[in-house]
Amino acid sequence: MNYKTLKIATVGLMAALAYVSFTFLQIKITTPGGTTSFHLGNTFCILAALLLGGVPGGLAGAIGMGIGDLLDPVYITYAPKTIILKMLIGIIAGIVAHRIFKINNCKSKSKLLIYVIVSAIAGMFFNVIGEPLFGYFYNSVILGAPETAAATLASWNAITTSVNAIITVILSSIIYIIIRPRLIKSNILKKLAPKYKE
Numbered sequence: 001m002n003y004k005t006l007k008i009a010t011v012g013l014m015a016a017l018a019y020v021s022f023t024f025l026q027i028k029i030t031t032p033g034g035t036t037s038f039h040l041g042n043t044f045c046i047l048a049a050l051l052l053g054g055v056p057g058g059l060a061g062a063i064g065m066g067i068g069d070l071l072d073p074v075y076i077t078y079a080p081k082t083i084i085l086k087m088l089i090g091i092i093a094g095i096v097a098h099r100i101f102k103i104n105n106c107k108s109k110s111k112l113l114i115y116v117i118v119s120a121i122a123g124m125f126f127n128v129i130g131e132p133l134f135g136y137f138y139n140s141v142i143l144g145a146p147e148t149a150a151a152t153l154a155s156w157n158a159i160t161t162s163v164n165a166i167i168t169v170i171l172s173s174i175i176y177i178i179i180r181p182r183l184i185k186s187n188i189l190k191k192l193a194p195k196y197k198e
Contacts, residue, residue: 003191007052010192011060014048018064018086028074029160033153034139035074036160041065042127045090046120046172050103051183053194054094061086081138085130093123094194104193112180116173124165132158 022041029036041064049057062083069079097103097119106112132154139150183189 006191007056010052011048011056014044014060015064018044018061019068022065022068029156031152031156033149036153036156038160038163040167040171041068042089042124042164042168043171045086046093046123046168047175049090049093049123050097050116050119050172050176051192053098054091057094058087058090061090077143081134085127085134088130089123089127092126093119096122098194104189113177116176117169120169120172124168128161128165131161
């Protein structure tokens with residue numbers, strides 16, 4: 001299997017895991033302005049960004065959770081918003097992890113843990129801010145919802161997104177730290193990792 005095929009397969013795997021964890025490990029909250037939810041889908045968007053880089057990570061999240069929205073009658077109209085936000089989550093986490101911290105070159109376990117956590121926080125911090133703000137704009141301008149309904153949903157989204165972000169940072173960081181030594185030993189990590197010129 002060549003490097004490109006391995007990366008595509010890994011993006012597909014992460015997208016599938018994002019879909020499953022978003023769709024089946026989800027608690028929907030119905031509000032006067034619409035529906036929001038607690039879910040684990042972002043975990044695999046961040047994990048993919050840590051393993052593969054920003055764009056592949058974003059693609060995994062966008063594909064997995066975008067399909068989740070499209071197949072859910074409650075969320076189908078939100079699919080474009082989800083695809084954009086998840087793509088940006090992955091890109092931001094990937095840039096911090098690979099361009100700023102260069103986690104694949106890090107030899108210190110303590111520094112690596114900090115770099116991974118900060119990278120995950122960067123991606124999820126964007127989502128905590130972006131989800132309510134972009135969601136408000138999307139609901140009121142694109143979908144034509146009343147401003148009060150859009151504002152109510154944005155307020156609830158701020159709560160659920162914050163909880164989701166904390167869980168995502170913890171889970172994605174733990175999973176990455178656990179699987180990284182095995183991926184290094186099997187020589188897979190360097191095949192997956194983005195190649196940047198110094």
